[in-house]
Amino acid sequence: MKTNIKQLTILLLLSITVAFSQQKEYEGDNFSIKNVQVTNKTDLGITIWEIEVKGFAGKTVPKKAGQLDGAPVLGYVFPTSLQPTDVGFNQTSGIVALALTSHPDFDDTPLWDENNDQKYDNDGIIWHPHWVVLHKDDRVSGGLSVKQFKKADKTVVLPTTNPGMPMYMDSPGFPVTTKKHTIKVIVPNYRMNNKSDFNYDGVTAFMKVNTSNSNLPMLGVYHVFSVASGNLSLPYKVKIQ
Structure with a gap:
């Protein structure tokens, strides 16, 4: 038993060391937030979400990473005060967030061909959006993870564009663009229950996939690079134009 405990301790320390080295190498101006803004273009029926960074x-x-287990994910994330039902989920506790992510080891947008090469399973590295429900999770150093559920849970409702994972995650296919200091995504208002009176914040983060350890979340936040408000208080309101 002592040997097993020792081996587990070594594996845990190695995992922590690898995760820490991964997240540190991505820190810098490209994830240092200068400004975050959400603008409702009423004449077009769309909302433009944007994060501006120093880099x-x-x-x-x-x-x-070469495999799904342990695959790194980088994200520009908009935590909001929207309700899960506004974006197609059943009502559940947690924070509804729009996450713009990149991850080269897997593709979780099976309906969309972001690099336009007629293949739908090879473009996870292209920045793309997800609706997710985040919740507090002390098992990971970033303190948050995407909320999971049991596959047999019949009360769970997901949008039809979800990627088929047992998490509150959707792959809505909204267009994402990056230009110089800003990353933007356009969301049709009807895809979020025509809501425009919500609060939001901006976050950049390092996340990681887990498929081997039942004591860790499937997708957890391991490091937060920057928070627009400084304290994740969701102080910003949608600008109406």
Whole structure:
């Protein structure tokens, strides 16, 4: 038993060391938030979400791990006060967030061909959006993870564009663009229950996939690079134009 405990301790320390080295190499101006803004264009029926950073938004993408388990994910994230039902989930506790992510080891947008090569399973590295429900999770150093559920849970409702994972996650296919210091995504208002009176914040983060350890979340936040408000208080309101 002592040997097993020792081996587990060594594996845990190695995992922590690897995760720490991964997240540190991505830190820098490309994930240092200067400004966050959400603008409702009423004449077009769309909302434009944007995060401006000190460096070049979207230029840094994760290095490939070569497998799903332990795969790194980088994200520009908008936590909001929207309700899960506004974006197609059943009502559940947690924070609804729009996450713009990049991850070269897997593709979780089976309906969308972001690099336009007629293949739908090879473009996870291209920045793309997800609706997610985040919740507090002390098992990971970033303190948050995407909320999971049991596959047999019949009360769970997901949008039809979800990627088929047992998490509150959707792959809505909204267009994401990166130009110089800013990353933007356009959301049709009807895809979020025509809501425009919500609060939001901006976050950049390093996340990681887990498929081997039942004591860890499937997708956890391991390091937060920057928070627009400084304290994740969601102080910002949608600008109406």
